[in-house]
Amino acid sequence: MEVTSPAEGAPRKRIAPSADLTTPSLLGLPLAWLVVFFLVPIGIVAAYSVDVLHLPITLGPHGFTLQAWHDFLHGSTYLGLFWKSVKLSLIVSAVVVLFAYPLAYYLALSGTKRKYVLLLLLIAPFLTSYLLRVLAWKVLLGDEGPINSFLFSTGLRSPDHPLTLIDTRFAVMLVLGYIWLPFVALPIFVSLESLDRRLLEAASDLGAGRLQAFWRVTLPLSAPGVFAAFLFVFIPTLGEFVTPSLVGGTSGYMYGNAIVSKFQTGFPDWKGGSVLALFLLGVVGLLTVVFARFLQPKQVVTE
Amino acid sequence: MTDVALSRSGARLLRGFFLLVVLFLYAPIVILLIFSFNNNNIPAFPLKGFTLHWYHQFLTNPELQGALENSASVAALSSLGAVALGVLASIALVRRRFRGKAPVSAFLLSPLVIPYLVFGISLLLLFQAVGFPHAVGHWQTLLRVVIGHVVISLPYTILVLMPRLQQIDVSLEEAAYDLGASHLRTFRSITLPLLLPAVVSAYLIAFTTSFDEYAVASFVKGTLQTFPIYLYAALRDPYQLPQVISVAVVVITISLIVVIAAEVGRRVAERRLGAL
Numbered sequence: 001m002e003v004t005s006p007a008e009g010a011p012r013k014r015i016a017p018s019a020d021l022t023t024p025s026l027l028g029l030p031l032a033w034l035v036v037f038f039l040v041p042i043g044i045v046a047a048y049s050v051d052v053l054h055l056p057i058t059l060g061p062h063g064f065t066l067q068a069w070h071d072f073l074h075g076s077t078y079l080g081l082f083w084k085s086v087k088l089s090l091i092v093s094a095v096v097v098l099f100a101y102p103l104a105y106y107l108a109l110s111g112t113k114r115k116y117v118l119l120l121l122l123i124a125p126f127l128t129s130y131l132l133r134v135l136a137w138k139v140l141l142g143d144e145g146p147i148n149s150f151l152f153s154t155g156l157r158s159p160d161h162p163l164t165l166i167d168t169r170f171a172v173m174l175v176l177g178y179i180w181l182p183f184v185a186l187p188i189f190v191s192l193e194s195l196d197r198r199l200l201e202a203a204s205d206l207g208a209g210r211l212q213a214f215w216r217v218t219l220p221l222s223a224p225g226v227f228a229a230f231l232f233v234f235i236p237t238l239g240e241f242v243t244p245s246l247v248g249g250t251s252g253y254m255y256g257n258a259i260v261s262k263f264q265t266g267f268p269d270w271k272g273g274s275v276l277a278l279f280l281l282g283v284v285g286l287l288t289v290v291f292a293r294f295l296q297p298k299q300v301v302t303e
Numbered sequence: 304m305t306d307v308a309l310s311r312s313g314a315r316l317l318r319g320f321f322l323l324v325v326l327f328l329y330a331p332i333v334i335l336l337i338f339s340f341n342n343n344n345i346p347a348f349p350l351k352g353f354t355l356h357w358y359h360q361f362l363t364n365p366e367l368q369g370a371l372e373n374s375a376s377v378a379a380l381s382s383l384g385a386v387a388l389g390v391l392a393s394i395a396l397v398r399r400r401f402r403g404k405a406p407v408s409a410f411l412l413s414p415l416v417i418p419y420l421v422f423g424i425s426l427l428l429l430f431q432a433v434g435f436p437h438a439v440g441h442w443q444t445l446l447r448v449v450i451g452h453v454v455i456s457l458p459y460t461i462l463v464l465m466p467r468l469q470q471i472d473v474s475l476e477e478a479a480y481d482l483g484a485s486h487l488r489t490f491r492s493i494t495l496p497l498l499l500p501a502v503v504s505a506y507l508i509a510f511t512t513s514f515d516e517y518a519v520a521s522f523v524k525g526t527l528q529t530f531p532i533y534l535y536a537a538l539r540d541p542y543q544l545p546q547v548i549s550v551a552v553v554v555i556t557i558s559l560i561v562v563i564a565a566e567v568g569r570r571v572a573e574r575r576l577g578a579l
């Protein structure tokens with residue numbers, strides 16, 4: 001991730017150096033906090049996963065071993081689960097982007113005067129509690145929940161055969177889509193909003209219809225925003241475990257659930273869990289570095 | 304003039320789609336609201352009459368209130384820390400020139416992309432490694448969660464503070480230096496007051512992030528009950544469901560109001576400051 005180079009909006013004149021508020025004194029605390037409580041902990045997990053370090057810290061010679069990594073890479077269970085989660089996240093991200101694009105298009109290009117009000121209306125649910133929105137769906141999708149009981153009372157479905165909604169892969173995808181949809185419209189909106197409309201007029205002057213102008217001008221120019229939106233959903237859903245554990249049951253079980261169960265169940269396996277966690281971190285880190293230029297925060301900052 | 308981007312019927316179609324999606328987004332919340340007043344142990348149709356019983360029940364539930372209090376303390380402390388660190392970092396990134404600015408800012412923002420459960424595990428191992436008191440006292444466990452939430456919230460505060468700082472005219476600060484004010488004095492009398500709207504929104508964002516955070520807290524909490532942890536456990540118990548629904552309604556409503564008020568307030572403040 002990268003911030004727009006602050007040099008752009010920054011002072012031209014040099015500010016006279018002074019004894020107080022020097023750069024090191026400004027950056028010292030934030031950097032130290034992240035090193036001690038963010039970087040070092042990850043290092044500890046890495047050292048722990050190869051047996052260089054034992055908990056609580058005991059100094060002395062420990063055998064470096066890749067046994068836990070070997071078990072992970074050669075047992076098919078967790079890698080298989082990982083691919084299953086990748087597929088699920090890919091589907092969710094693609095569908096959500098597909099839904100969000102027309103929303104963003106409407107806000108950015110329809111010329112509506114209340115676009116910021118509507119944008120706020122769209123995004124506000126995203127800014128409320130994540131867990132409570134999952135809760136809402138857990139209630140809604142239950143075998144005797146509002147949806148099913150509504151179907152019973154209208155006679156569309158008999159109480160003996162409720163729609164199986166909860167504890168399915170579908171439920172996980174529905175809820176994840178519900179959660180991310182508002183947020184995903186944002187990067188697409190920003191890219192469409194910054195589109196130079198004269199390009200569309202030029203296309204029209206040159207005889208392009210609306211559809212052709214869309215395919216050949218608007219869509220290519222908004223592609224970075226679309227791709228950013230896709231990554232903004234894909235990266236967090238890949239490590240998701242709260243939603244699947246609440247509405248996914250066994251069929252919606254994801255890689256994240258496997259990691260958690262290594263730490264929080266009756267038979268803890270911290271070493272194996274550390275390997276699983278580091279693998280996820282590696283994949284996410286790789287995606288972030290490779291696609292860094294699409295993941296700039298300015299992509300979601302309006303105005 | 305015809306619009307090249309959208310025909311009139313196309314615009315109508317998209318508006319319809321937009322309204323449908325908004326309906327989809329708010330319907331679950333509205334349904335929760337309805338069932339929070341429903342006089343029935345299970346949230347199901349047909350509705351069985353109006354009651355305030357579930358609200359009364361959660362207002363008199365000490366466990367839930369303890370969890371809410373803990374979450375409020377954690378959120379208040381961690382967002383204070385995150386905003387303080389965020390202000391320092393933002394000033395450095397916006398107003399100072401130094402080598403390696405790009406990697407430094409990337410590092411400061413990197414907690415945005417780490418899967419929270421991986422971070423939770425890392426923090427747990429850190430506390431285990433250094434023997435940080437686990438189940439010793441309330442404040443120690445609270446502190447463990449606060450430490451993690453500062454890390455998570457810091458990038459959000461930077462993202463809110465930096466654009467605002469870039470908008471503030473640097474010549475105002477230079478004028479203060481010319482008049483003999485120190486950096487610290489200038490910050491206190493010029494920069495901070497101008498930055499205040501952004502500081503408030505950064506604080507609110509950090510607060511709500513922390514208040515709702517489950518993953519990291521679940522690993523490092525020890526015996527501490529925070530609100531999300533209480534909710535998560537309660538969701539598995541059908542008897543608790545009705546009162547959990549009423550809590551959900553209250554929290555969602557409050558946060559919607561705060562979000563909208565913060566946004567409106569920010570716009571008003573920026574318009575006023577824009578005149579400067």
